[in-house]
Amino acid sequence: MASTVTSTSSRPSRPSYGQLLRTRGAWTFLLPGFAARQPFAMLTISIVLLVRHTTGSYGAAGAVAAVTGVSMALFAPYSGRLADRHGQRAVLVPGVVLHALAGLSLTALALADAPLWALFAAAVPTGASVPQIGPMVRARWGVKLQGTPLMTTAAAFESVTDELTFVLGPLVATALCTAVDPAAGLVTEAALTLVGGLLFAARRGTQPAPVLDGHARVEHVSALRVPGVRVLIVTFLGIGSVFGGMQVSLTAFSESIGEPGLNGVLYGVFAAGNMLSGLVCGAIAWRAAPQRRLVVAYAGLALTASGLWTAHSVVILAGLGLLVGMCVAPALITGYTLVDSLVPTTARTEAFTWLTGAVALGQAAAVTAAGQLEDRLWDGAGFLVPMAGTALALATLVALRSRLSTRPRTRTVARGVGHRAQVAVD
Known part of the structure; x- marks a missing residue:
């Protein structure tokens, strides 16, 4: 299917949400x-x-x-x-x-x-x-x-x-x-x-x-076969550990100080940081390569998440939660942006679902682990889960960041008359 963009044909140097929302259809x-x-x-x-x-x-x-x-x-x-x-x-x-x-x-x-x-x-x-x-x-x-x-x-x-x-x-x-x-x-x-x-x-x-269109059958390559997608899956597991660990640990912290109602406020601050940084990230005309941006954003996420377990007051925890949220959005956005250059169009939806599923799986594992730590150790021990999850994911990202580079699509596979589709080959 051909791309149809009415508001971006002039290739503006600075993207805007107005231009995005004026896209035809x-x-x-x-x-x-x-x-x-x-x-x-x-x-x-x-x-x-x-x-x-x-x-x-x-x-x-x-x-x-x-x-x-x-x-x-x-x-x-x-x-x-x-x-x-x-x-x-x-x-x-x-x-x-x-x-x-x-x-x-x-x-x-x-x-x-x-x-x-x-x-x-x-x-x-x-x-x-x-x-x-x-x-x-x-x-x-x-x-x-x-x-x-x-x-x-x-x-x-x-x-x-x-x-x-x-x-x-x-x-x-x-x-x-x-x-x-x-x-x-x-x-x-x-x-x-x-x-x-x-x-x-x-x-x-x-x-x-x-991929299956009419009488033609174009060979489908699973998104999981793309090395960069596998790296992004690990990266998004770490992001899921932040969501899951924050949910449990903020609830436990609020109850430990006798103010269970603060849970919603603290998580709202975290979500606000995520939304605000996401809006800013999308309005910037980035010059740095997305691979580099992802490493920088994830390093910031791991650094801020590592301080959560040390917070012993509402104000400090709210401030750290805001910073963590501000680092989550750039990592998520850049990861999703990379999919466009790493994965052939015939596997794009699958690639996005792998990343979404990785966040959900990381969140489910983090909820379980954080709950066990809160029950067995001290109040706030659940915050160790986001720290560990993001640190491990960052180490994987740094070690395998070369796999996030766009590879030339060198082979064309098609079956049927008049149908050609390029696919990425490892």
Whole structure:
């Protein structure tokens, strides 16, 4: 599918969000995409609140939510690969229907006081069928903006949108579960996923062309075969450790000082730093190579995360959380931007889902590890998880940064008449 950009043909030296949002056809997938991705941010907290209400156990609630998160992380790349091969609509329509049915089944089982194993069994398809709207939106930006300076701006815009989603989603879910009914959050999540996903899938004109098109069959190369993608996966696991470790440790810190309500404030400061730096990052015309920017941004993230466990006051912790958030966004944005140059268009959605899944997997592991440290060691020990996760990822990134360099696509593989598609070969 050819790239169509109306506002960037003059190649401006300084990108802007106004230029980005004036891209032809952008709003046709942005609005339904925002509606369709909102339920994902509601899912975990809705499960926790419902299962906690029906079982009386935070441990059981967290375990069911963790199964959902791990299932999503493991199955997301396969969903992305199918979307690349057959088109986003072909994957989304059955996927959102399955997710809605699985979510409603989990709700019914919880309300019926079903045994924990039954909740786990329902949590697997609920997580596995989570629609990968964020990666699909990023892939559509790639079609529109390929080779233009606005790719970084689009990555920043998506990062800020994701962060806004994860601020609004839990608030809506919590309000529904506490003010309406404990099951209202999960029921609403299922309904929004179904409606929003179908509306997004209906916008066929902006989706990337499927690898399987008509009578031609173009050889598909998995994004995981690209060395740079594997490096980025490790990098994004470290970012996931920040999200998971912060969630648990900020909650434990707030409770330890007798101010549980501060948890939302402290996490809000962290999220605000992420959003603000994301907006700034997308408005800059970068001259440095993205590989170098990623190393610098990640070094800053590891440095700021390493100081979290030393904070013993609300003010210091809020300040460090703000700095950590400001370093997260540039690392995320630059990583997503690199996908455009590392991965052939026939595997772009899959590549984005690998990165999104890596964040989710890192977050699930960090939640578990941080909770154990908080229970077994001292208050604030959970902050060691973001420190360790980012340090290990930074070491991997520095050692393997050469694999993030764009490699020439030297081989063309095509089957069928009149169809040629270049693929990256290791």
